[in-house]
Each structure stands twice: as C-alpha cells, then as structure tokens.
Amino acid sequence: MSASPENAERIGIMTPMPPEFDPVTSLIRGCRGIEYARRNFLTGQLNGRDVVAVTSGIGKANAADTAGILVDRFNTDAVVLTGVAASVHEGLSKGDIVVASELIYHDLIVPNPKIYKVDGHRRYPIPTDSRWAQTACRAAAQFFRESEIRGEVWQGLILTGDRYMREGGIRRLRQRFPSAIAVAMEDTSAGKACYDREVAFAAIRAISDSGSKEEFEDFVINQYSRIAAGIIGRLIKS
DSSP: OOOOTTTOSEEEEEESSHHHHHHHHTTOEEEEEEEETTEEEEEEEETTEEEEEEEOOSSHHHHHHHHHHHHHTTOOSEEEEEEEEEEOSTTOOTTOEEEEEEEEESSOOOSOTTTSOGGGOSSOSEEOOHHHHHHHHHHHHHHHHHSSOOOOEEEEEEEEOSSOOOHHHHHHHHHHOTTEEEEESSHHHHHHHHHHTTOEEEEEEEEEESSOHHHHHHHHHHTHHHHHHHHHHHHSOO
C-alpha cells in the first residue's frame, strides 16, 4: 500500500521548470546535490521530513522519466508534482489552486479505447492518491486563510499534453473534456509512472493563465513563488 502524507519516509518533489523549483528549494534545509541522469537532485529536509527535489524539464517524457528515477533510484514512497497550469474550467481565476483527483492525456487519440488499451492500464483516467489530494486541498485552503493572497481551491481532472495551449485550443479542450479543470504538460505521465509502481502521487498546480503567454510569464515571474512555498510548506509537515 502506498504511503500516506503522515507516514511517507521520503517524499519526492518535482517541478517542470526552474522558476517553479526555486520556491521549493527555499524550504529545504541541509541540501545536498546529486547529479544523476543529467538532472540535479537535491536531498535534504523540509519541516523535518526527508525530501528529494528536482526539476524534471517540461513535457511528458521528462516527467515520466523523472518520476521513475525519484522512486527507483532515490527510494521515495510518495511523489508531489507542483507548478503552474492553464485553466480549462471557466470558473477558475488566476492564482486559484487545482489539485488532481485523476489525470488523462488530451493528445492521445485511439480509434476504440476498449480495444486499444491506454498504456496497458485497466484503469484510465489515471487516479491520484486521494489521501494526498485531500491533504493538498487542506494545505492550499490554509494558505489562503493565513495570507493576504486570495484564491479558491479546486479538485478534479487535470489534462496533459505535449503542447502549450492557447485560448483556441483551450476552448476545444473544454468541449472535448467538459469535466476537466486545468491543463499542463506533465501530470499524467508522472502520475502513470507512480501508479505503475504503486507509489502515492499528487499534482498541485496554481492557475497562471487561460491560454495567454503574457499572463503565464507574468504569473510565473511575479506571483507564483509565494503561493508555491506557502502551500508546499503546509503540505509537507513534521
């Protein structure tokens, strides 16, 4: 059985991009860098818990590879992916937090899903760990209560694909996946790697935009850092 937030002995934290990684490293004490597979893995403690943090690089292949390394090489018994995402649900606003309950590829299209098994899974969409998802939602809600930053916390389906989605693409996703709340480029692949290994996985994203490159860049540079540090610091506790 996969580890709960309370009993995980070593937690992996992965972010796709360096600007998403910096707020995480600011929380880790006793950092030690380990070069492996052309990545710099940082080991240390976050609020007294053993963690291994890394920037995966963007996209599905990088995410799957990195999540697998965190589990197989660094013996993490839970993996948390954090970063930014574009909103798909029209009710979301910039700065809101989305926590995945399940994950699906939006760019994987097969003639008949009943015949063409997606990655050989019997279960698709890929589920996340409900205990970690609920704890992440509570951590995000606590952050909003205790800071001057305001936002809402959503939980639901997050889409994954190897393409940055502009406004027109997001409108089409809304039609194809009416239950989806957000879209990014890594979550389903990382979640699948953990699901195959029976390791707990959580995906926590801050909404940066709804298909605007300018809004995305502004949010990552000027707003994301405080939100990420505040939520991860409350999620991973002693």
